[in-house]
Amino acid sequence: xxxxxxxMMQYFEWYLPNNCNLWQNLIKMAPQLKKMGINMLWLPPxxxxxxxxxxxxxxxxxxxxxxxxxxxxxxxxxxxxxxxxIAAIRALQLEDIQVLADIVLNHRMGADExxxxxAYKINPSNRNEVLGDYRxxxxxxxxNFEGRNNVYSDFKLDWSHxxxxxxxxxxxxxxxxxxxxxxxxxxxxxxxGNYDYLMxxxxxxxxxxxxxxxxxxxxWFLTQTNVDGFRLDxxxxxxxxxxxxxxxxxxxxxxxxxxxxxxYFSVNIDSLLNYLDYxxxxxxxxxxxxxxxxxxxxxxxxxxxxxxxxxxxxxxRRPSKAVTFIDNHDTEPGQSLESWVKDWFRPLAYSxxxxxxxxxxxxxxxxxxxxxxxxxxxxxxxxxxxxxVRKNMAYGEQRDYLDxxxxxxxxxxxxxxxxxxGLAVIxxxxxxxxxxxxxxxxxxxxxxxxxxxNVREPVYVDKxxxxxxxxxxxxxxxxxxxxxxxxx
Ligand SMILES: [Ca+2]
Ligand SMILES: [Ca+2]
Numbered sequence: 001x002x003x004x005x006x007x008m009m010q011y012f013e014w015y016l017p018n019n020c021n022l023w024q025n026l027i028k029m030a031p032q033l034k035k036m037g038i039n040m041l042w043l044p045p046x047x048x049x050x051x052x053x054x055x056x057x058x059x060x061x062x063x064x065x066x067x068x069x070x071x072x073x074x075x076x077x078x079x080x081x082x083x084x085x086i087a088a089i090r091a092l093q094l095e096d097i098q099v100l101a102d103i104v105l106n107h108r109m110g111a112d113e114x115x116x117x118x119a120y121k122i123n124p125s126n127r128n129e130v131l132g133d134y135r136x137x138x139x140x141x142x143x144n145f146e147g148r149n150n151v152y153s154d155f156k157l158d159w160s161h162x163x164x165x166x167x168x169x170x171x172x173x174x175x176x177x178x179x180x181x182x183x184x185x186x187x188x189x190x191x192x193g194n195y196d197y198l199m200x201x202x203x204x205x206x207x208x209x210x211x212x213x214x215x216x217x218x219x220w221f222l223t224q225t226n227v228d229g230f231r232l233d234x235x236x237x238x239x240x241x242x243x244x245x246x247x248x249x250x251x252x253x254x255x256x257x258x259x260x261x262x263x264y265f266s267v268n269i270d271s272l273l274n275y276l277d278y279x280x281x282x283x284x285x286x287x288x289x290x291x292x293x294x295x296x297x298x299x300x301x302x303x304x305x306x307x308x309x310x311x312x313x314x315x316x317r318r319p320s321k322a323v324t325f326i327d328n329h330d331t332e333p334g335q336s337l338e339s340w341v342k343d344w345f346r347p348l349a350y351s352x353x354x355x356x357x358x359x360x361x362x363x364x365x366x367x368x369x370x371x372x373x374x375x376x377x378x379x380x381x382x383x384x385x386x387x388x389v390r391k392n393m394a395y396g397e398q399r400d401y402l403d404x405x406x407x408x409x410x411x412x413x414x415x416x417x418x419x420x421x422g423l424a425v426i427x428x429x430x431x432x433x434x435x436x437x438x439x440x441x442x443x444x445x446x447x448x449x450x451x452x453x454n455v456r457e458p459v460y461v462d463k464x465x466x467x468x469x470x471x472x473x474x475x476x477x478x479x480x481x482x483x484x485x486x487x488x
Contacts, residue, residue: 002417005390006360008040008100008261009033013366014329015373016078018053023080026088034095036384037391040259041092042231042362044329045102046077046085050110050200053078056329057102058233059109059200062145063217064152066224071147072110082224089225098228098259101221105214105242106234107200108157113142114169117159118180127176127184128193137168137177141201152220153213161210162201189236189264189271198237205239214242218250229259232282236264236271240278247281259283261323265330265337267292269312276321287314287322287359291339294326294352298345302430302474305405309352319358326350327364333374344474347382347452348427351476354390355425356410357398363387385451386478393421393480401437406430407471413440420481424448424459426469427476438465448479458482 012022022044033041048065049055052072057079065071066082075081080088089099119137123129143157164178176197178184184196185205196202204210221227232243243262251258261284264275269289276285290313297304315322326349330337341349346367353361363383370378396413407428414422422443426435439448444465447458455477461467471477 004037004039005394006039007037007354007387007390008042008323008360008362009038009368010042010325010328010362010364012044012056012079012329013364013369013371014056014332014335015371018078020078021080022078023084023088027084027091030088030091030095030097033092034097036387038097038363038387040098040100040229040360042100042261043085043088043102044079045104045233046079046082046225047104048072048077058104060104061108061110061143062148063105064145064220065148069148069151071145086225089227093226093228100229100231100259100261101225101227102231102233103221104233105203106198106237107202108143108162109200111140111142111157111201112144112146113140114138115141115159117141117177119164119168119177120180122164122176122178122197124176124192126193127195127197130178134180136170137165138170139165139168139177139201141165153216155209155213155216157201157210161204161207163204164197164202166197166199185239187240188238189266191236191266195237196239198234202237205242211242215246215249218246219253222250222254222256229257229283230261232260232262234265235262235275235282235285236266240275244279244281251281261286264288269314269317272314273318276318284321284323284360285314286328286362287324289313290315290322290324290353291326291331291341294341294345294349295339297429298342298349300429302406304429306408306427306429307402307405309408310402315353315356315359322359323362324353324359325362325364326353326367328362329366332366332371333376343376345429346379348429348476350379350383350386351425351427351478354386355394355412355423355478357394357412361390382452389423389451389478389480392418393423395421396442397440399438399440401435404435407433407435409435409437409469409471411437411439414442420483422481424467424469424479425476426471426479428471428473430473432471432473432475434468434470436466436468439467440465443481446481449482450477451480452476452478 045057050059068082141159189195395415409426
């Protein structure tokens with residue numbers, strides 16, 4: 001059976017303007033995204049955030065307000081109204097694009113009232129250490145959701161539903177203040193001793209009322225939106241057994257697969273593997289170690305050993321569970337996890353995630369459309385080429401030539417279902433050069449062309465499938481059959 005490659009896109013970046021009309025835009029774009037070969041789309045968080053229309057959605061205030069109630073200064077969110085969100089999801093699903101909703105459950109922000117709470121100050125660089133005696137703090141922890149007026153749920157939040165907060169209004173002091181009688185979960189990342197606390201009011205997943213509410217909310221959200229799956233925010237800061245149960249319950253109740261990718265932002269491959277081993281409900285994680293390798297290579301002036309670029313990455317160690325990416329809304333310049341892969345390396349990196357056999361690549365909105373706020377140019381032409389190659393030609397057996405500190409390559413033999421499919425990729429982080437590679441029998445006796453336009457001369461493949469492929473310095477070349485050039 002003919003099956004095309006899966007390709008994900010993250011359809012937003014941090015600096016979108018607050019009038020970006022993203023949901024409306026998606027309704028128009030859905031057919032185009034399908035043509036591009038995108039079949040999984042990660043949408044930004046749709047819930048009302050503390051900063052209203054200026055909130056990316058990660059400063060979540062009310063999970064039950066998807067742009068429907070006049071709260072935080074407007075009915076709509078940064079991206080539009082609830083009706084537009086649901087219309088966008090339908091439009092995408094009509095094009096057979098799976099929609100992944102971004103779910104932010106770790107924390108809340110923008111409380112309506114302060115409360116006096118007994119709390120301990122915690123050492124921010126070793127969260128297992130309490131600093132000094134308990135004291136009374138005053139903190140923004142009471143959430144009334146008055147603008148919603150009990151529609152969908154009458155559950156309100158107060159300090160008892162959280163573990164900790166980052167500001168005391170009595171002493172006017174920043175820090176991590178953990179509430180009396182509360183503890184951090186042991187089922188979180190061990191960085192900084194215990195990485196339960198990330199930001200805002202940290203949700204207490206040991207509190208049964210909290211968990212009950214989130215279970216009800218999950219069912220409500222799925223009923224309202226009918227999304228196909230989730231991108232789970234900040235999973236390394238959330239008790240891992242929570243999502244294991246939450247996802248299992250939703251899948252059973254709705255009898256749906258609910259494809260799920262988690263954001264476990266760590267370069268430690270063992271942390272990622274442990275999480276996946278424990279929580280079989282999560283289908284995949286973003287391949288942060290690979291992103292980190294791309295960044296290092298892009299900053300090494302050719303000194304990076306390209307034969308090790310995939311070593312101890314998720315796509316290498318657990319290929320069926322890897323969503324590969326170059327950068328995202330958090331790693332953009334100026335953001336909390338800034339670790340931007342330098343521009344010259346980005347075409348090489350995209351070739352390494354889009355044209356190989358393993359992993360689901362995630363194309364970043366900020367690359368496809370550019371990031372005007374940071375003067376980062378778009379890569380639309382290059383990505384359109386790679387998307388077309390991925391959709392039409394990146395099939396069949398892969399032969400790896402990851403055997404040199406500068407120049408590496410691989411070939412795909414092509415398959416029966418995609419006419420004239422198959423390709424050869426060669427790239428270098430240092431000087432230009434060549435490599436003999438075998439493309440298999442389908443492209444034997446063919447003349448191949450570099451569809452990136454970087455190398456102008458064709459390559460002749462002999463009767464055994466061998467060809468000598470060229471690449472310029474700090475560049476990538478993608479070789480395909482000439483007939484296919486007209487389809488790009
Ligand atoms: Ca947490
Ligand atoms: Ca090198």
